[in-house]
Amino acid sequence: MSISAAATMITTISPAIVQKSQESSPLSLLPKCSSLREIQQLQAFAIKSRRLQWDNSFLSKLIDALTLNPAPPSMYHAHKLFDQISHRDAVLFNTLSRGYSRSHEPHQAIVLFCQMLEASIAPDAYSFPSLLKACASAHAFCEGKQAHAAAIKLGFASNAFVLPTLINMYSQCGDVKAARTIFDHGTDRCVISYNSMITACVQSSRPGEALALFREMQSRRLRPTYVTMLGVLAACALIGALYLGKWIHEYVKKNGFSYYVKVNTALIDMYGKCGSLEDAIGVFNGMEFRDTQAWSAMIVTYAIHGQGIVALKLFDEMLQKGIRPDGITFLGILYSCSHSGMVEQGLGYFRIMYSDYGIPPGIKHYGCIVDLLARTGKLEEAYDFINGLSIEPTLILWRTLLSACGGHGNVDLGKKVFNRIIELDDSHGGDYVIFSNMCALNRMWEDVNEIRKLMDERGVVKVPGCSSIEVDSKVHEFFASDGKHPDSKKVHRMVDEIMEQLKVVGYIPDTCKVHHVDLTEEEKEVSLRYHSEKLAIAFGLLNTPPGTTIRVVKNLRICSDCHSVAKLVSMVFGRQIILRDLNRFHHFAVGQCSCADYW
DNA sequence: AGCAAAGTGG
Structure with a gap:
């Protein structure tokens, strides 16, 4: 058939398609189809002109177009067409598999690969990226490893297109070491492989x-x-x-x-x-x-810096500009509310996210609500909220509540929640520490001993506190009371000096949370004194010019004693201190903190 | 044809 004849046929099928193209071959028209109807018209044309029997390259393009069509039934139509084809080759399988991996149906992609093997069709190098991607998104480690073995057998494992997906698969399945080994042994390490490996590390x-x-x-x-x-x-x-x-x-x-x-x-x-x-x-x-994600990132940024009200204002502005919020935007909003104590507003946003925006709340949104209620002391409400959920509550939900029980000193509920947590997972040192602190605060020393014993028995270790500070583009790390840093003696002396100066303005060490029962008051004070954040601040005072801001990053939450010390240092030494907690910031200046002591 | 942000707790 001549090109002009083809063009005439298409014209009778759909003028819209022809309008989109200067070209006349159906193959080149396919990517320009924007609706399922248009694609199906082309398919009808292909059948009419009997191309369906012989041109797999055209059919593959057709399947690709169907799978790229965002409307939900496209994968169904693509698979139906695939089923009608008598002489399937690897290209057809690959195309359909790619479609499944794009439409988040990884298991279908894996099944398809098995069918290809059963039909004795040899996979080519391009069969592996979509298969591995499917294994990665389904966290199907066993299948992923099998796919890797098959790729090695067939000699495709070092292919420039296969290598990045292999790295990605291992990383998504939690084995970054294996990913790194594959990367290191790769003969063809291209930019994309580096990107995969960098992302895996992050x-x-x-x-x-x-x-x-x-x-x-x-x-x-x-x-x-x-x-x-x-x-x-x-x-x-x-x-x-x-x-x-x-x-x-x-x-x-x-x-x-x-x-x-x-x-x-x-x-x-x-x-x-x-x-x-x-x-x-x-x-x-x-x-x-700016897209939804950019607005969300900015909202979250305000939230972690304790500016909840500004975050909400930005959200309004976003809505006025007609940008649609997504689940993450609402997470930022709920986060803002819980960290600024705005309970009513937070619950309001939680209600409208589904009713007005059709976004179903996920476990993380529930987490924010638990935090919102519990942080302001509505502990029982938070407990009921968790128990009333239709989905199984996760550890994090309970942990949120436990931490709030600690903050409000509610040992009764705290004990109930703590027991619930260690039933699910008894290996997390942080949980024991929170509960132990709670008991210590209430002077329940037998319980503190008991917890300590439990931890020893189970071999639970607590994550050591670590604070870091960047000076002259070098990152310095400090652990509590450690002597690892080359300047540690000097730093310890500096901390002593700071403490003397702070005591003059009325600082009293907050030793009641130190949970070593058998320590004297003075020993408790010393163990508190060399917390990692204090060491890092001292190092900052020693090694940065007067008046400059000191920035510290900590791997755990800041303790209340370090918090008051930082406030006083900001006043006495005339320094702004910006400290990053596990997930939020404290801006200390002239004796105040941006979190208003609510964290 | 491969890599691809933002996100509850500690």
Whole structure:
């Protein structure tokens, strides 16, 4: 059939399709189809002109177009068409499999691969990316490993397209070590493989390794892509290294990545998590186009800096501009409310998220509501809320409540919740510590001993507190009372000096939460004195010019004694201190904290 | 045809 004849036939089927194309072959028209109807018209044309029997390349394009169509029934139509084809080849299988992995039906993709083997059709290199992607998103580690073995057998494991998906699969299934081994042994380490590996490191909280890979890329003169920037910025956010982050920002500008909305969103997130609210606002204001994610990132950033009211204002502004919020936006909103004690508003937003926006609440939204209720002391309500849920409450939900019980000193409910938690998982040191502190606060020393014994028996260890501070683009880490840092003697002396000065203005060490029963008051004071955040602040006072801001990142929540010390230091030494908790910020200035002592 | 943000608790 001549091209002009084909064009005539299509014209009789749908003028809309022809309008979209200057070309006349049905193959080139396919990507321009935007609706299921248009694709099916082309399919009808293909059947009419008897192409269905012989042209697998055209059929593959047809299936691809069907699977790309966002309307839900497309996978069904694609599979139906696939079933009608008599001579299936690997390309057809791959195309349908890709469709399933795109439409989040990983199990179908895996099944399809098995069917291909059963039909004695040899997979090619392109069969593996979608299969591995499916295994990754389904967390199907066994299948993933089998797929890897098959890829090795067939000689496709070091293929440039297969390698990144292999890395991704291992990382998503939780085996980052294996991912790294594959990456290291890869013969063809391209930019995309580096991106996968960097992302894998970030997702497994190994920011240092991610940044090292970025440097390796540069020394190998591989040109990063914007995806590289997303990974590297996320790594900076994890470490909380503001100056390194600023350097990356410059790099982003110089290399033309500033126009990617996602990169700007990652920059907002990075500045937010590195403690610079102003820089985050600067990036947000400088964006020409902002999507839901960009607004959400900015809302969350205000929230973690204790500016809940501003976060809510921004949400209103977002709605006025006609940007649709998603589940994450509401998470930010609920988070803002719970961390600013706005119970009624929070419950209001929780109600409208489904009724007005059709967003079904997930476990994380429930977590925020539990936090919202419990943090303000409505502990029983929070308990009832958890028990009334239609889904099985997770550990985190109980943990949220336990931590609030600790904050409000409610040992009775706290004990009930604690027992519930260790039934589910008795290996988490943090839970024991919260409950033990709660008991110590109520002078229930036998219980404190009991908990200690339980921890020893079960071999539970608590995560040591660690604070870090970036000075001259080097990150210094401090652990409580440790002598690992080269300057530790000097730092300890500095802490002693600080304490003397603070006592003059009325500081009294808050020893009631130190849960070593057999310590004297003085010994308790000493154990409190060398908490990691105090060491880091002392190091900051010693090694940064007077008047500059001290930025500290801590891996646990700040204790109340360190909180009051930081407030006093900000006043006595005339320094602003910005301290990052596990997931929020404390801005200390002239004796006050931005969290208004509510954290 | 591969990599791809934002997110409850501690």
